[in-house]
Amino acid sequence: MLKTIFQAAHTHICQKLSFQLRVALLLISVISIQLILVTVFFHLTLSKSLEHQFRTKAVIQAREIAHNKVLIHNIEQHNIEAIQNTVHELQAISDADFIVVGNKKGIRLAHPDSDKVGFPMQGGDNVRALKYGEYYSSLRKGSLGFAIRGKSAIINQHNEIIGVISVGYLMNSISDWMALYSYPLFYAVFALLILSMLGAWLFTKHIKRQMFEMEPEEIALSLRLHSSILQSVYEGIIAVSTQGEILSVNNRALKTLGIAHPPKYLLGRSITEFVTPASFFMGSDPHGQVDISDQQDELITCNGETLVANRVNIGDLEKHVGWVVSFRRRDDINTLTSQISQIRQHTENLRVLSHEYTNRLSTIGGLVQIGAYDEAIQAIQKETQNQQQLIDYITQTFCSRIIAGLLLGKYSRAKELGLQLDFDPLCQMKKELQCMSSDELAAILGNLLDNAFEATLKSDSSNKTITLLLTDASDELVIEVADNGTGIPETISDSLFTKGVSSKEQPGHGIGLYLVHRLVTQANGTILIDHAEPKGTIFSIFIPNVST
Structure with missing residues (x-):
């Protein structure tokens, strides 16, 4: 079900959006996800770092205040006003949001809000300090709100626990610090996102130009058409790069050259592995000299076959990338050439003989008309004798009937x-x-x-x-x-x-x-x-x- 939905969505997107837009959106989405992950990771890391710093600061200040001798004396004397004055002085030089002092029962002796003095401290995190004399930090909600609080027991000179110090940083203040550190990151991420969108769009435009402004569907159709045309051509065709790697080949080429492998096996391999010699396919002349010019109807010998080949450059005005070589067996062309040559030769011979004997017959006809029968007979005998002598000489001297026929025709043409x-x-x-x-x-x-x-x-x-x-x-x-x-x-x-x-x-x-x-x-x-x-x-x- 999910696969069907995904395929339908993919088809719909491909039909509605161009390739350039699809790639641009994909790149922007991936980059956006990466930037979001980086931002979240930075935020979490910064949050933990700030929390650790505030916890450490709160504990250190709590311990220092807990060792204040004046404060310890005032607590022992239960001098509430003196305690509050001392705490106010310490609060003025501290960056903490509040400093609270409690007695050994957890009752407030000093608080930023004097109305809350005399009431129990809130949060439930005083046990370790009042019972075991420890110092530590905690995150609790007190009378002023959620805060990171540093706790430390107040111990007098007789090593007795007489109270607890709570130094706190409200979460609102910590959030302000988080925002202060995060704003530059957010600005940088936003700028990177804008630059990434611009880069993605330029990159997709470059890719589209490399694809000749064609959509993937059009390229696929072009490749299928190219393959069909390549296989339907009667001549063998091989495309070779300047390094000699085979780029494309059709079945006719493999059959002509006697190569047993399928076309896909040859792609990317060197032409010299399958064709010997391969100089014509590598852009060289018969003497081994580099010649990248187009060639037409060249006679070459490869893999023991004599071929008639054509070679055309691949590339544009700026760069040459290889050649396309088309070829067929010379015997195929020779068969057709022989048939055409024989027909032309017969036609030429008949035309010459027709012209020649028309004149002879006109002469003999004239002799007959004027009654010169003996001269007419002599002319016939002479012509027959001369022609037969020529035929006998040529057929006896040249054993090939094709050569004899050619020379007989050329002799008549010369006359x-x-x-x-x-x-x-x-x-x-x-x-x-x-x-x-x-x-x-x-x-x-x-x-x-x-x-x-x-x-x-x-x-x-x-x-x-x-x-x-x-x-x-x-x-x-x-x-x-x-x-x-x-x-x-x-x-x-x-x-x-x-x-x-x-x-x-x-x-x-x-x-x-x-x-x-x-x-x-x-x-x-x-x-x-x-x-x-x-x-x-x-x-x-x-x-x-x-x-x-």
Whole structure:
């Protein structure tokens, strides 16, 4: 029942009050309770201390008065007027509220109120003094009210108890002293309470700013949404701090990297425990140099998997706190890329062949129309023979059907552009590729040949010839593409393989050579660039034909 009431009250408060106000009220309440406890403790301590002091003072004065020889003589003589005069003199120099003298029967001999002289002393606390001759203190209500009273027996020179002295401090006076000592404390507590309220409000405002002005319910919803989005993404995602601690990870990342632990197990642990090498996740380039810039479509190898990865900084303009890395297997992208490349290649080949044979058919059709049947037959036989020779040469020289199809298409494309693609007599490709896939080799050849075509077309003094050497005769796969085009501008020669760098002014370029460089580097190969004579460029690539 109480639990239900508490939950209902908690829900009602959370719905009615903002987080900032709830925290401020909580802090103020806790601080107020602490200040109240401190005040009560101080009050009790002060009260006991003052009581002890007044008791001690009352007893000491009672004992001193009890040893007054003049007072003892007057009591023995029963000289009431002299006793009262002596007590009045003592009262004048004492801070006590009253001094009362009683005989051995407890009858007042002196009292601040002379009308009460001759009557029994009140309070019932004279027994120990009159019977046993002791001195002590007590808290009793007398004729003047509640008071702390110091008692002492009056003993004459014959060691006989002849009376009792009562020195008292009324509780009203003690309360005045308590108030005098307590007021500064109350003022200090009040000032602390005001400062605490101000501090609590400023603290809650700071916390709210750190929470991006969001309520806890909104933060909880945002976290659930973040988790759902993170797990629904097809790519693997890992967020890493600048110290290398894993901040967030989704299941796809664990599956891609072959990590058997659940996501929660990885949180707060070092990325190097689960990913090798982890330089890309730690903001380093392949050479180990610190590079905190954003990266896109980088080829990396982690846990034996070749991945295509993106890296984005976490933080604002003031502070960098880490990176978010998204990645997927290169094979996933290669599959889609291969399918698209094959479709594009087939489309390009069909377009070139369609254009080329349209012209041939137009020529043959014209010969037939004018009755030149022999010339028409010769043209058909020549074209068939030349095309078949090219197909036979390419298919016999290059065992890979993908590479053969690519080169056949590029040869036809060169003819369409008015260029000549020559194959070096040393060309051969008889072995199965070990260093990379046929699709990756096709990407390298395609980009190099396309660049050579464009550079050759730009040069007015070019002989319009591009030479290709592709051989696996040794333990290395050797690729050489030479043109006599415009060459490489000096302004971009040092950054030729950087993504986005290109000699072309149109947007969307600067990817081809970057991809070539990444694929060759991934296969532990080397790229050399030389100037052709009299003008042009020679790209030479050497790749160990072994499995990576």
